[in-house]
Amino acid sequence: MTTVLPTRFAPAERAESDVLLKQASMFKGNPLVSLLDSVTDLIMILNSYRQIVYANRNLLHLLDMQDAREIIGMRPGELFSCEHAGCVPGGCGTSEFCRNCGAVKVIMCALGNGRTEDECRLTQRKGDAIYAYDLKVVGSPVFLEGERYVTFAITDMSHEKRRRALERIFFHDILNTAGGLRNLARMVLEEVPLKLKDETLLLHKFSSELVDEIMAQRVLLAAENEELSVDPQSLRPGEVLRTVCELYASHEVGEGRRISVEESLCDVAFISDPTLLKRVLANLVKNALEATPRGGEIRLGYSVGERELLFHVWNASVIPAESRSAIFQRSFSTKGVGRGLGTYSIKLLATNYLKGDVFFTTSETAGTRFTVRLPMNLAQLAAA
Known part of the structure; x- marks a missing residue:
């Protein structure tokens, strides 16, 4: 027999204590328990009334408990002192605020035989103080001896969320400052006396x-955070290469080195994201210039296939054999500690966002040639 209570969202009924104890006993010594105890996430098993019948070792350690007897029968929001769990008689899941709770939605979906995941923003109340958490929650249905259960996993993303928020604030503020400095240098450049022209040009540069x-x-x-948007536009490969060439013609890394753009007879239109593509090619050009001694040359060019476009950047140096297999790995660099994001970002942007690929050839006789292979129409792939 269950107790009937009012609810604004999920059912409020709960199982009787003898049923709970029987359900909890089913998981003692169960092979599933050993598996769940070995993972680092906080995991609990809930019955069809959304009540806890098992908590894994990591969750018990967090709660400073030896076993789960103290929490059997509680619901997740009650266990973590959600401020809304105690405001209605039915408890966790039954208030009007629970309609927007990712945790309750995930549990209800899993009870309906669907594995799902969501984010849950929990406001915990302890005495007169409140604490906010950003959680990732995952629910999966489990059937045991004819009864339905839910494995409910929780990962605390609060630190990651705060880090991303701080990153956005940091980049916003520092770009405003750096952009203001650049604009000021541009204004001063127009008015500065001739004898200070060179210094002002350096400041602007x-x-x-x-x-x-x-x-x-x-x-x-x-x-990396999968937050980057793509804006496909109609482009001309020759114009793209000339823009990148002009960018580094006056760059410090290009001093004393020549950049040439190979002419092509097939200057067709293609569709891609101009900002991301230019960043990919600019990184390749910068790397090629850094690998080229003063007096040397790098070459840019492209070729057109039936359904693809290939850009290439060449320099005369050779990549050491021991470095070739790791060239696109994150944080790997031949230039010392603290470098290595250039080629990694090239691969990341070209593959995940421009829907293409990057590869290279290198030898003592032919030098090093990086190739970016792109679809002729990114918009079609993005739509698909």
Whole structure:
């Protein structure tokens, strides 16, 4: 027999204590328990009334408990002192606020035989104080001896959420500052006396490079967090290469080195994201310039296939054999500690966002040639 209570969302009824104890005993010595005890997430098993009948070792350790007897029969929101769990007689899942709770939605979906995951923002109340958490929750249906249960996993994402929020604030503020410095240098450049022209040009140059480096880091972080948007536009490969060439013609890394753009007879239109593509090619050009001694040359070019477009960047140096297999790995670099995001970001942007690929050939006789292979129409792939 169950107790009937009012609810604004999920059913409020609960199992009787003898049924709970029987259900909890089913998981003692169960092979599933050994598996759940070995993972680092917080995991509980809930019955069809959303009540806890098992908690894994990591969850018990967090609660400073030896076994789960103290929490058997509780619901997740009650266990973690959710501020809404105690505001109605039915408890966790039955208030009007629970309609927007990712945890309750996940549990209800799993009780309906669907595995799902969501985010849950929990406000915990302890005495007169409140604490906010951002959680990732996953629910999966489990059937045991004819009864339905839910494995409910919780991962605390609070630190990650705060880090991302701080990153957004940081990039917003520092770009405003660096952009203001660059704009000021541009204004001063128009009015400065001739004898200070060279110094002002350097100020404008370095401030522009600073803005570009900050933008590159922001794009990389957004790409890794899968927060980067793609804006396909109609482009001409020759124009793209000339823009990248002009960018590094006056760059410090290009001093004393020549950049040539190979002419092509097939300057067709293609569709891609101009900002991301130029960043990919610019990173390749920068790497090629850094690998080229003063007086040397790098070459840019492209070729057109039936359904693909290939950009290439060549320099005369050779990549050491021991470095070739790791060239696109994150944080790997031949330039020392603290480097290595350039080729990784090239691969990340080209593969995940431009829907293409990057590869290279290198030898003592032919030098090193990086190739970016792209679809002719990114918009079609994005739509598919």
